[in-house]
């Protein structure tokens with residue numbers, strides 16, 4: 001794990017979080033425990049009844065009534081035990097899924113508030129895999145793990161209790177042998193995962209060799225590489241065979257250890273039973289009951305050993321999920337001083353270990369004013385916008401911005417869902433009238449009329465496709481509905497003079513009305529309409545002032561403006 005990776009919770013932290021999440025389900029969990037103990041205890045009736053019958057037969061006091069009573073007890077205990085166990089498993093599985101659903105909700109909620117730079121540093125894949133693969137791994141483990149773990153836990157407790165009730169030396173003997181299973185498990189967990197990983201890696205390498213040979217078929221033929229490819233596939237296949245052999249060996253060695261545990265368990269009960277019968281403290285029936293109890297227990301214990309892999313990987317996934325949930329909340333932006341919406345002091349920023357992309361930036365944006373940032377490509381405009389928006393924390397210096405800050409980036413995303421859902425993302429309670437008004441403000445009322453189902457039209461993946469400009473208008477309408485104090489626009493550079501550019505300029509202008517605005521101006525006409533213009537070059541602010549002041553000053557901006565007016569080099573600023 002690198003320093004940048006999202007954290008992985010420890011087992012204790014995970015247990016704490018799961019306990020916290022179980023708050024609404026504790027009655028159900030208590031019912032699981034009660035039902036589990038009762039149904040496992042009912043299961044004990046069988047061994048006890050058989051022991052009772054054997055003793056009566058030995059004493060020669062058994063008659064047909066005894067046999068029928070014992071048979072009835074066996075049937076009733078089997079049926080009730082089965083019903084009770086099934087009900088316990090159903091209840092436990094429901095509780096498990098309810099708690100998992102709660103965890104998933106918290107994970108998504110937390111993931112959506114993680115600072116973008118945190119997610120980017122960790123790799124978006126990490127977060128996606130935690131909220132999809134890990135959730136699936138934990139959910140898929142339920143049908144395998146829950147019944148086995150529940151049954152084994154109750155069986156161990158109740159069987160040990162039953163043995164102790166019978167004669168305490170039986171329980172002590174079994175308790176002494178049970179650690180053999182623990183040792184077998186420890187050995188398996190230390191050896192198994194690495195061997196299985198190596199087997200899977202060998203399989204991937206073989207698949208890779210085969211796919212490459214097929215994909216590069218023409219090259220293989222053209223260069224006469226057939227023999228070489230054949231050899232590569234053969235080597236990879238042999239490696240799979242070797243790894244598979246190792247994996248199966250580990251498995252059978254594990255089985256041997258389990259068999260040893262089983263033999264020892266039965267042997268100690270046999271020996272203890274013999275000694276107790278000899279001493280006259282136990283009967284043959286009692287020893288038989290003890291033996292049957294141990295035999296009953298061995299099934300679930302063995303099953304537990306075989307689901308331990310699934311259990312482990314589910315726990316690892318759980319730790320990864322809880323790691324996101326318990327990640328520290330991002331710093332809330334400091335409230336800005338009255339009158340000044342944005343305050344940057346000596347801000348520096350670099351991507352990773354790269355060079356400074358922002359260097360000594362000090363900037364105030366008075367509340368309600370619009371500032372345009374212009375400059376050549378790579379000057380750091382987008383980075384400055386992201387630092388002001390709080391997406392990237394500054395490497396040095398301080399940034400203050402209003403709490404309600406929204407940034408519209410160059411790629412406005414349209415989410416899969418209806419237009420209404422796309423708009424209400426930022427205003428869940430907005431009425432249809434408000435949504436229409438927001439679309440109207442951003443000049444998209446016409447779009448609404450053209451959509452086949454109006455606000456209910458499906459957009460995004462598989463739905464009605466919006467043009468890039470329409471997607472921007474929807475994003476702007478979303479911004480209007482979010483009603484932020486500071487709006488930051490880093491919009492796509494539409495070609496100057498194009499219908500889209502005019503449309504978007506008007507839409508942005510309307511969306512900015514009454515707010516503080518920071519506009520990354522790709523067209524100098526946008527800059528000219530702002531209250532203040534900031535020119536950036538090589539990560540530094542080199543000129544600042546009103547448009548008129550900068551033009552009058554005759555510096556770089558004035559040159560750019562002259563070029564813009566002459567229509568000579570429009571792209572200089574984008």
Ligand SMILES: Nc1ncnc2c1ncn2[C@@H]1O[C@H](COP(=O)(O)OP(=O)(O)OP(=O)(O)O)[C@@H](O)[C@H]1O
Nearest residue numbers: 351354357376377378379380381382383384573574
């Ligand atoms: N994610 C990143 N990782 C590393 N370097 C980056 C990253 N994003 C931008 N840069 C670098 O930072 C510098 C500033 O980039 P930035 O995108 O902020 O400039 P810009 O003025 O907005 O350019 P443009 O107008 O082309 O969008 C450039 O040298 C760029 O290569």
